[in-house]
Amino acid sequence: MARHFDLEEQEQIAQFKHFWGTWGNLITWSVIVIMGALAAWNGYRYWQARQAQQAVAMLDAVQVAAQxxxxxxxxxxxxxxxxxxxRTVQAGVAGLLAGKEFANAGRWKESQASLRWVIDNSSEAGYSALARLRxxxxxxxxxxxxxxxxxLSVSFPPEFAAIVADRKGDVLDLQGKKQDAIAEYRRAYDGLNEQLAYRQVVQAKLDALGAGVPAKEGA
Incomplete structure (x- = not known):
């Protein structure tokens, strides 16, 4: 048996019909957009995971080939x-590894190409900085x-400052610019942690240039 609505219920139904007639399409399309966005996001996450898995497998293959x-x-x-x-992290790591292996073999052209790719394409600032150093x-x-x-003259992350200065010192020394080299080596020495063994290497470079390391105040 059909239900009969009282006046209040009929008024509410009429108000809803009016509201839906005015805003129904907008609400429907909003829901479609939201659901579509959720589906796209889930699809993107799946695509990212799939890419990462394949990139990891390829990086493993690069490492095996290098070994x-x-x-x-x-x-x-x-x-x-x-x-x-x-866009994957693995591509940057593989580029650094390829650059290193080619350099070890004296294949400078291939090493440069691999390292320049990392510089130009890696989204990781640390990888780009390491590629520039290499x-x-x-x-x-x-x-x-x-x-x-x-x-070496471009902007580097702060944690690379000391090693960049050391590498600059190497270049300047080879160019015969002794005082400039000493200045960079001292900057590198001051920037390296006292516990790092490499600090002694920098000190040896200063000693070789007859500069030594300035004594600490109060020593």
């Missing part, structure tokens, strides 16, 4: 990884001292 000294395979896998998954080392080996200094 086997198969540089051609290192180059090929890194090329595929950097092309297919350029690239400067490669350029030093090629006696491209001005280019090496150019790489």
């Amino acid at each position: 086997s000294n198969d540089l051609e395979r290192v180059q090929q896998i890194f090329a595929d990884l950097s092309k297919d998954y350029p 690239l400067a080392g490669v350029l030093i080996q090629e006696k491209s001292y001005d280019d090496a200094l150019a790489q």
